[in-house]
Amino acid sequence: MIEGAPSARSRPRRVALMVGLLLLASGAFGATAIIVSSQPTPQLHVNAAPGGSGGSGTGPLGSGALVPAADLVSDPVFVNSSVGFALETTQDGNLAIERLARSNDGGKTWRVTGSPFPVDWGFSTLQFISPQQGYIFGNSGLLDTSNGGRSWRQVTGLDGTLERAIPIGSNVWATYTTCPSPGVPGPCSVGVAISLDDGNHWEDVPPPGITEASDGGDVLARWSLNAAYVLSYGATGGGLVYTANDGHTWRRLADPCSGPFLEEDLAAPPAAAGEASALWLICGAITRPGEEGQPKLVYRSYDGAKHWTLVSSTGFTSAGATPLGQIPLSGWVSQLATINSTQAWLGIRDVGVIVSWDSGATWVPVQGIPDSEPNSEVGVTFNNSELGWAIVFRQGVWRTGDAVRWQLMDGH
Secondary structure (H helix, E strand, O other): OOOOEOEEOOOOOOOOEOOEOOEOOOEOOEOOOOOOEOEOOOEOHHHOEOOEOOOOOOOOOOOOOEOOHHHEOOOOEEOOOOOEEEEEEEEEOOEEEEEEEEEOOOOOOOEEEOOOOOOOOOOOEEEEOOOOOEEEEEOOEEEEEOOOOOOOEEEOOOOOEEEEEEEEOOEEEEEEEEOOOOOOOOOEEEEEEEEOOOOOOOEEOOOOOOEEOOOOEEEEEEOOOOOEEEEEEOOOOOEEEEEOOOOOOOEEEOOOOOOOEEEEEEEOOOOOOOOOOOEEEEEEEOOOOOOOEOOEEEEEEOOOOOOOEEEEEOOOOOOOOOOEOEOOOEEEEEEEEEOOOOOEEEEEEOOEEEEEOOOOOEOEEOEOOOOOOOOOOEEEEEOOOOOEEEEEOOOEEEEEOOOOEOEEEEEO
16 A cells, blocks of 8 residues: 555456555655555455454444454554554454444554444455544445544445545545446446545546456555556456546556456556656456466556556466466465565565566565465555555454565564
């Protein structure tokens, strides 16, 4: 994640829900943010047992209750070096209850905080821009709080099915999809709405002109008040568009992964004045049941997606690309995070976290984070060029203070 630039993704139709965002927040690190993850991580409550993924609880937890990091079910979001938030799920009989968890010590301990949500279930991602102001969204829509979760407001005025919401201060953008009637085949149209008052009122902008596969997803990447990329993907294809004027007009861009891909993630670090952003794009191919790895492609663009260069490939992709660079075939694409034009981290389900120091050509395991357990999604976010967090679901939360070495904060 970024302090200062957002992008997000939540997948209501997938078991592993993935979100990505570039979030411009004004916090302890200043109003400008380093780009971080273009998509916040998947939320796994479908697989969670009572008490969270570890199954340690027997009923809903009250405020102040300790939550093991292995029981967190969303990407943790830190607004400064100490204070962070995440979602936690417990069970009350047959009813799953979602609550907000907060850490005040950089991820070493987590406790349930605030009041229950107005809706017990159906949220996958959260974004906080300060210890007080935050947003939670997913299948059940969008909630916001201005007091650290002591009270929640259900946001109305969004058409279709909410996909993600990205705030930069009081300026909030959201993507949503409008799909054919149930049982009617066909892609879903992607829409964008903007709020200028913390999500209280929304206005649709002209449609970006792309569709989302019924089994796919989309990524919203923004780092300024008026510019954003929207990327859609899925088994039936996708598309990439850009606006520099609050969505009044959209420009269709080249997407080298517009064919049938299971996952795509886009990161667009803020560019220097007068320069185009150096974009990162990773594509994960569709796999068959029983396969132990996912063919992957990494592309870079240095001219705002007018042209793309393939920098690494496992080979064996539907695009027919031959092996290039060094990137593991094992595991499945989970989340991409960047801090500049040459460094990036990639969370890979069933593998862990890998890093590239050479603009995406070679990827190696990071120092300090072990291989992930089977079927565990992996998320990585950064608040600045050195301070970041990683989560391996059902295992724990790690932190880095130098973008090189990672330390286990809580978990196993």
